[in-house]
Amino acid sequence: MKPVARGAACPAVPVSNETVTLSHGEGGRAMRRLIRDQIAAKLGRGNVQLHSDAACLGRITKEIAITTDSYVVSPLFFPGGDIGSLAVHGTVNDLAMAGATPCYLTLSLILEEGLPLATLGRVIDSVAEAASNCDVKIVAGDTKVVPKGAADGIFINTTGVGVHSTGQRMTASRIQPGDALLVSGPIARHGLAVLAARESLGFDPPPESDSAPLHRIAAELLETLGDDLRTMRDATRGGIAAVMHEWAEESANAMWIDESQLPLLPESRGVCELLGLDPLLVANEGTFVAAIAPHRVDDALSVMRSHSRCGQPAQIGHARARELSPVLVSRGLGADQPLDEPIAAMLPRIC
């Protein structure tokens, strides 16, 4: 018979004050204290309930939207954000892009044994600050601990619940030929920031993530444009290229992009050129694409400009009737080039 799992015969595994231990995941006193002192205390009153299997949200009279995302970004901290704020912004943005007002989040942590409690504390502080900025309440939580080597620091799942204030449904199937494609700001910032931080690429200044909540600008766009706003999407994994391919497939149209119109910070352009990356394929976490009726471009750009986060919004192309290729890019070479759907792992673990 092999030895029993660590600590099985005797509850003498030390409960460290400095790092996360397996004891913190086992449903007993250590876990209750960790949750009380390191998590619930930081999230503030009115947030997560300690002693309950499920939280009650009461009655919600409007239509409900729900979304879930797990965050495994490496490194945990990067210029412009960290896994905590990212886990809030990403899920808030998924609701916002669906036209919903974010209201509630659940927060589920998978912690690796040996994680410094100070690191956990920084992440939870960041979750709390981002949730407060986004006006969302954290209503339920879960904490698991796995042995050293069975995870990488912290993984976070946030599931978001929002409400549809209008009956309007935004889907890519509403995109028509001639519709304008707009982007809310400089692209490719998040993917480059995480890549440079993870690989210690030493750029000066280092590229900074665009991680930010989009619910306010999304709500204003929706209110201003109404049905003229066909659909929106934050261009995360796979970048703008992935969104264009999904929209082309769903709408049965083609998406045409003018490369010269893509807003790109000079430092992003430099990094992309140096590393041979196409910014259309690099992830964003606070920058989105919108398809709108062509006569509303100025209105939409004006809303985008009024939100300080959205420097440099731009029209980057338009929808066309489908010919051979679903996504085309004018690269200033005289002929449009088909843009392949991203296939493989260009930048793993960026969210």
Add this chain to the structure above:
Amino acid sequence: MKPVARGAACPAVPVSNETVTLSHGEGGRAMRRLIRDQIAAKLGRGNVQLHSDAACLGRITKEIAITTDSYVVSPLFFPGGDIGSLAVHGTVNDLAMAGATPCYLTLSLILEEGLPLATLGRVIDSVAEAASNCDVKIVAGDTKVVPKGAADGIFINTTGVGVHSTGQRMTASRIQPGDALLVSGPIARHGLAVLAARESLGFDPPPESDSAPLHRIAAELLETLGDDLRTMRDATRGGIAAVMHEWAEESANAMWIDESQLPLLPESRGVCELLGLDPLLVANEGTFVAAIAPHRVDDALSVMRSHSRCGQPAQIGHARARELSPVLVSRGLGADQPLDEPIAAMLPRIC
């Protein structure tokens, strides 16, 4: 400058048909195909939507309950269940124990590079079957892939949404001295099953998990007993001991347990004696404790017996006015012994 992240310069990382690769997590074609062929196809129509940031649940007129849990059990498959069914049952049970009817689940996967697609397929089949058995719909999902060594096979987060059919709130603060403490069936089965499977302990027959949904029996108990059902709790991590300590704290009473009344399968008793484990501290995943008004014990046991899963329900003790110890166990030695709150990692990664 260090080498760029794998595959960054060239999208030539092979997309294996046999195992999960980093490409499957990157938002492009490989991910879309994985989700379409390996996940959505198995979950069936009416479940998860492929191309949407958020799912719309429509209007829900009743009070809403929400709960979240991440599952990191090792091994992924064990006698009586696997991580897929466990992720459904555990979250369904959290809603059921709160008196809510489970309706919707979100499903978020963190996959380790190199995971055989056949393993993923078995897990997703199990999720689908369990969800169908529980009458819950999987409405939103997420898939992330981390490099080999950064996770352990599969981690699953399920977040559950349910509705309160009655206005009744069950909390442990409603427990009064004299209330009966009932358990729905033989205890300690899940923890022992996972421990024996992980450590290859070679018991014959191997202990089998009690993993099962509890929403039907919970609803019937609630309907039958009304306010006489003070509260229920599935005794997962930390076992019955952890629940008793939480109830003692919340109700400011003491919980008294008669060890001789604990339902325990003979094989569980043997394993516990051999390994020196206290079954009160071992996790269950389909067995729960209920605190009820003393005059309703027979009614409650009769409901429990009518659900085939619940063999051997029993009254195991009662609540008392608090004296020195919050939880007491009569071990047949003439004097009641205080039962410590579980402190450390007796059995890590059992859910």
